[in-house]
Amino acid sequence: MNAEQELIRLVERNKEKYYRIAFAYVKNKDDALDIIHDTIVKALQKIDSLRKKEYLETWFYRILINESISNIRKSTNIVYFDELPEYQIPAAEDLDKEQYLTLYSAIDKLPPKLKTIVILRFFEDMKLDEIAEITSTKLSTVKARLYKALKLLQMEIKDTDYDY
Amino acid sequence: MIIDKLDYKNIEIPDELDAVVNAAIAEGKSQRKKNKIVYILKKSTTIAAVFMVCFITLLNTSPVLAQAAYEIPVIGNLCRVFTFREYHFEDDIKYIDAKIPQIENTGKSDLEKRVNLEIQQKIDACISENEEMAKSYYKAFIETGGKPEDFTPIGITVNYEIKCINEKYVSFVISQYETAFHAYNHEIYYNIDLESERNLTLKDWYGNDYKEIVAESIQNTIAGWTDAQKEMLWDDIAIIELISEDTDFYINQNNQIVVVFEQYEVAYGAAGTLEFTIQEPVD
Numbered sequence: 001m002n003a004e005q006e007l008i009r010l011v012e013r014n015k016e017k018y019y020r021i022a023f024a025y026v027k028n029k030d031d032a033l034d035i036i037h038d039t040i041v042k043a044l045q046k047i048d049s050l051r052k053k054e055y056l057e058t059w060f061y062r063i064l065i066n067e068s069i070s071n072i073r074k075s076t077n078i079v080y081f082d083e084l085p086e087y088q089i090p091a092a093e094d095l096d097k098e099q100y101l102t103l104y105s106a107i108d109k110l111p112p113k114l115k116t117i118v119i120l121r122f123f124e125d126m127k128l129d130e131i132a133e134i135t136s137t138k139l140s141t142v143k144a145r146l147y148k149a150l151k152l153l154q155m156e157i158k159d160t161d162y163d164y
Numbered sequence: 165m166i167i168d169k170l171d172y173k174n175i176e177i178p179d180e181l182d183a184v185v186n187a188a189i190a191e192g193k194s195q196r197k198k199n200k201i202v203y204i205l206k207k208s209t210t211i212a213a214v215f216m217v218c219f220i221t222l223l224n225t226s227p228v229l230a231q232a233a234y235e236i237p238v239i240g241n242l243c244r245v246f247t248f249r250e251y252h253f254e255d256d257i258k259y260i261d262a263k264i265p266q267i268e269n270t271g272k273s274d275l276e277k278r279v280n281l282e283i284q285q286k287i288d289a290c291i292s293e294n295e296e297m298a299k300s301y302y303k304a305f306i307e308t309g310g311k312p313e314d315f316t317p318i319g320i321t322v323n324y325e326i327k328c329i330n331e332k333y334v335s336f337v338i339s340q341y342e343t344a345f346h347a348y349n350h351e352i353y354y355n356i357d358l359e360s361e362r363n364l365t366l367k368d369w370y371g372n373d374y375k376e377i378v379a380e381s382i383q384n385t386i387a388g389w390t391d392a393q394k395e396m397l398w399d400d401i402a403i404i405e406l407i408s409e410d411t412d413f414y415i416n417q418n419n420q421i422v423v424v425f426e427q428y429e430v431a432y433g434a435a436g437t438l439e440f441t442i443q444e445p446v447d
Contacts, residue, residue: 004193008189011185011189012185015181015182015185016177016181019175019177019178019181020172020173020175020177023175024172024175029178029180033178033180033181033184036181036184036185036188037184037185037187037188037191038188039188040185040188040189040192041188041191041192042192043192044188044189044191044192044193045192066316069316070316070319073316102170102171104169104171104172105171113314122169123169123172141313
């Protein structure tokens with residue numbers, strides 16, 4: 001099977017997963033579908049630049065994430081974290097059920113790169129070194145971003161919960 | 165800490181997903197093919213004969229090439245070679261991919277030079293404009309407290325598509341797609357008359373009444389639309405006012421004129437780029 005066929009097979013098998021990731025960034029169907037479309041077209045166009053087939057999935061994730069981030073950057077109603085009031089998200093244990101704010105909705109407040117880490121780590125259950133591969137960053141950068149994201153989300157970090 | 169993944173796992177998968185995925189696969193595959201083809205049709209009969217033999221063999225052995233050959237316009241005895249120059253540039257603030265078409269062997273070397281020069285100039289201008297823009301985005305990003313390592317490089321892709329080529333004219337489009345904080349898509353249409361060596365306009369094609377002819381045909385097309393499609397159009401649009409010698413168009417494989425309106429020009433953004441095939445006026 002050549003690289004193009006493998007790519008198509010990968011996409012067909014995992015399209016729902018990729019859609020969820022895109023949706024988590026943009027939180028609307030049309031933009032998420034656009035991201036999926038553009039990611040697949042781009043990946044097929046550039047498949048010749050992929051040298052080793054075993055990196056196909058990581059490489060595809062990288063395109064998906066770049067497309068998702070450019071999509072939120074181009075949207076006009078983006079609110080940057082710096083512009084938000086200082087304290088927005090109360091710690092979960094302080095809230096009763098009705099006020100309970102899930103991590104899923106809280107990530108909307110994060111800048112794109114921190115959002116990526118949270119989505120991949122907590123929703124897709126990826127390991128930090130996999131995330132480092134996908135985002136082309138050092139493991140230490142991923143850890144720093146994760147820490148920063150959680151801090152911004154005012155969540156308590158307990159060492160035992162993460163496989164640092 | 166317990167992470168509540170329920171909202172994430174419950175993201176509804178829309179029915180359109182399959183269609184979008186399939187369309188994207190088809191689009192990605194066909195664009196990839198387009199860029200790989202070098203169009204070569206030789207004048208010399210002996211070479212042509214050899215070429216045909218190879219070609220037929222290849223057609224029979226390679227399904228990929230068989231599909232690709234379908235897209236090669238047949239142009240009789242004339243010899244035209246389309247090549248492209250690939251350009252790739254990447255640094256911390258931008259990456260640029262460009263595929264640049266060049267016309268060769270039209271039999272009129274001045275025309276070749278002129279077409280190639282024009283394309284070259286247009287593309288160079290577009291690349292340097294984008295480089296400047298990338299620089300200014302980067303500067304603004306740093307000045308507002310951004311860290312260099314957090315900057316997402318600006319992407320610029322330049323591509324092309326041949327719409328029609330025959331003894332009389334060549335019609336093609338160069339598209340430029342840029343991703344930055346906003347996405348920007350720009351297309352430049354070229355229709356070159358090979359005899360007069362001029363850029364064709366709608367007026368050349370339809371004569372002095374071209375505005376009325378083109379506008380009427382577009383209005384007839386719109387009249388056949390569903391209400392939902394019609395609702396996409398701006399309310400106060402007068403098609404005839406949009407038709408001029410600068411209106412974008414290309415010539416399709418059936419030698420028909422196709423007028424193109426950029427996104428937002430006549431309709432809401434969701435309608436995208438609109439194309440209207442113009443019906444020849446009945447005398």
